[in-house]
Amino acid sequence: MPEPVLVSIAAAVAGRTVAGLYQLLKAKFADDPDASAVLDAAEGAAEDSVEVRELAATLEKTQAADPVFGEQLRQEWERATVDQHAEADGVTNQVSGQVSGNVVQARDIQGGIKF
Template structure:
């Protein structure tokens, strides 16, 4: 069973919602007729369809065989997710590494914050 993130990626690619990600995956699959057929079968399919599930499984196999491709897929997915959220007026915060203190994630604070 593919990771949930790969199912989300597959659904976005099937709907061509993230163009850069679609092109990255299409290019990777170009030398593999079976993978290309899976991608084409998933185009326009619903997120919970067997075609999207098969695309997610194919993505999982491709990233297992080529970890660099897996990193590229995840980086493109992250960029798309952050960009789409910010474009709709949402707040996008990213914290990485070790956090040893207090972290506040907020939007539109008026006045001070006291801890």
Template sequence: MPEPVLISIAAALASRTVVGLYQLVKSKFSDDPEATALLEAAEGAGEDSPQVRALSERLADAEAESPEFAEELRGEWERSAGQHAESGGVTNQITGNVSGKVVQARDIQGGISF
């Protein structure tokens, strides 16, 4: 079973929310038709989907095969996760396995109930 961070990375790849990360993995998989097919099959799939799970397993294999790729992948993930807000903006981020209720907000007037 892949590390939770690889599942999060695979989910981000599936949604194409992190362009640099997607380009890195697409380039790495360019000479591997099976890996490319996994990347394409995961597009738009949810984090709990079999497609994202398969992609995360392939990412784990790619990291094991190439420590350089592992370093690049983790570095790009860290850069993308390093969100920052400017001019009164706000950023929200949830990673890893989350269960239960979560609120991501700014400037709440009044209470919150679930």
């Protein structure tokens, strides 16, 4: 079973929530029709789908064969997940994976929120 971070990366790529990751994989898989087919099959798939698990397994094999790519993949993931930095007294909100519905990112809320 692939590492949880690879499953998270695969889910983000499937949902195209992180464009840089998708582009990195598209370029890496350009000369590999099997890996490209796995990437295409995962597009729009749910995080817990067979397609996303297959993409995560493909990522695991690819990074094992090419450690430099593995490092690039993790750096891009880290960059994408730490896009927001809080000030010393601030709050950092992170939303990852497939999100359905409403999301509110806020700091100090007085009262309720209704959608």
